[in-house]
Amino acid sequence: MRKYAVIYRSVFLENLQYTMNIALGLISYFIFIFVFINLWGYLYAEPGTRIAGYTREQMIWYVMITEMLWFGARSGAVAGQVSADIRGGNIAYLMNKPYHYTLYILARYTGEWSIRLPMYMALAVAAGIMMVGKLPGFGLPALLSSAVSILLGVTINGVFKICISLLSFWIEDANPFQWLYDKLILIVGTVFPIEIFPEAMRPFLKMTPIYTVCYGPAKLAVDFRMDQYLDILLAQFLYLAAGCGLMFFIYEKGVKKLYVNGG
């Protein structure tokens, strides 16, 4: 474990130098928040209405949190770097190191988002309180449960993206699959909660990564319920276990293929 902590620390310190650049990136996020505040403001024209069971404040905070996760967990390590390592042959040097390559990437990824995400969070909280108002009913349980859920959700996201990148062992370009995953999260997962879809589609959507990666954390923050918390927590642990299993499996297969065919 210690070696991964060291990797994490060095990436963290390296990225600390780019705080100014990350801060400039907040402009895009702020514009997104601004657009969505206006969009939902328009859709909630009459005060007191609820859409899919959400009040206006809840809806906007929900979107702010999912977008925050989307922007904050963006990382070069899990997508571009893994593919480049595999396609470029760099993997041959990295896989003989005394650490597991996928965990090495995961440690890098964690080092990247643990600087970015807090910065986005700070902006989200500040902009939310000023432009939307405090979340009614937000207390310690909501804070703690969503914090745990965010941690798990972001990690699950990283594991899935690594799994997709590992496909580069077999295919020329894994980008189309990255793209599909990103589109699923961005278009179906961030702009509105799952409840907005017809009843018939919801069980299906609960099976997708959306439920554990963005819906879970955001839902717990805007509308905490104990039973739902346990439900989401269970789903996240299952997803994480399955995702990691899949990640190790694909990696071993890929490495074997590399040994057979050469780099």
Place this chain on the structure above:
Amino acid sequence: MNVIEAENLSKTFRVKQKEKGMKGSIRAVFKPKTEEIKAVNGVSFAVEEGEALAFIGPNGAGKSTTIKMLTGILYPDGGRVQVLGIDPTKKRKQLAYQIGTVFGQKEQLWTHLTPYDNFQFFGAIYDIPDRETEKRIGELTEIFELSAFLNTPVRNLSLGQRIRCEIAASLIHRPKVLFLDEPTIGLDPVVKENIRFLIRQMNREFHTTIFLTSHDIGDIEKLCRRVIIVNSGQIVLDDSMEHLKFADASLEDIIMRVYREKGKEEPAL
């Protein structure tokens, strides 16, 4: 007639100083420290038509900066410059029609096109009528012996073949002055010799003025009849090759000595 005249030419760069560590980075955002570096500091010289001049000096001495001011790439901060009677800062385009440039490893050719298509493209850039372009391509192909690969995409050529094409392309408009910035860098001795021969031929047959910078003593000895050495932005030697050859030391020794002498007085950049 002087084709190049530089008088008291100067160029200063302001370089940001970065302090170490987190504190330094933060301070640099709000209060950037800058240091002025006089890349070229009062350089004056004149080059006559048909001359072949080597303009040399150690790294960071200001040769490239000078060549870039002569060709209109950089604006001088002070002094006066005229090339073919034209002020490069005021009539850059007009000057560009009459000069050629080969900048070392920087490529100006489209790598996915054949040399032939590239020459056609440069013909269009210099407003040469199609028939005339065709004629000149024929000439250049002959002089530079390009016929074997005239229709092979540039990316498939060897470095030597590519450099030959680069130089040929920069001659398509028959420039009166040819600026060469390290033209033989990275080439093997045979190709180097070949390139030097071609440049010398250009100089003799068409009376093209050659302005060359190079770290290669061979280039200088075999191509040029006059040498200017710059160091720390100033001219430290300006003499004819003939004169230098009569000195008791080899050209290489002379150059080394001049580089070092200047280095003692002022720390190199």
Place this chain on the structure above:
Amino acid sequence: MLTAVKNQLRVCLLSIKYNIMREMLNKVTFLTNICFMMLNNASFLVQWAVLFRLKEDIGGYSFREVMLLWGLSASSFGLSHILFARVFSLPELIINGKLDAWLVLPKNVLLGVMTSATRTSAIGDLLYGILVVCLTGFQIKRILLFLLFTVTGAVIITAFALLVGSLSFWFVKTEIFGNQMLNVVISFATYPDGIFKGAAKFLLYSIIPTGMMVYQPVHMITDMDLGGLLMVLGYAVLLSVIAAAVFYRGLRNYSSGNLMGARV
């Protein structure tokens, strides 16, 4: 004078042609890039289909009009990136001193730099826009107007990119800032202007070029008025002139590649 313009135009067109030829060297990648971008744009229809289930008009737009808005944004962005992709990476050229090659040629520097690269996926953007306008109402007048506004939109976004990119002549750090500003323009360009009020609306029709790039044109495709058209044209010309002036002023500060050498 006229020949000079003709020659300049010929060189620009040759450059653009060669750029595209270079991208086409790998045909599979070329076509995949184009198709994926069309699919990418189409995927956002899902988002809007869901939102329009909640309300029939959003900011005064129907689903069809939002599609048109998306289409015009895509095609303007696309055309701009097909012809002038390099403008969007101008800071990189300025900071690393890579403008030399164009400064020694007897042609317009700005046009030379602008036309020196293309982006394949942008062809997909342009095609998507044209597909959308044809699908949402196949009328010759509508399509011609759409094409006209694709051109003005491309001019506006290119000029804006040139303006923010040219800031790199003075400040090295503006590279990311410029990209963020472009993101702002694009982010707004895919949402109906009717949802914005007050200061935001004013900004969108003034210093943020989104209004003149897509909002005003989309209104005019359904409801043509001459005053609005002149405004869009005037805005495009004015912004281009300012951007070019800033670029040329900045070029005097240009310090070429050997600055790096001086740093040692």
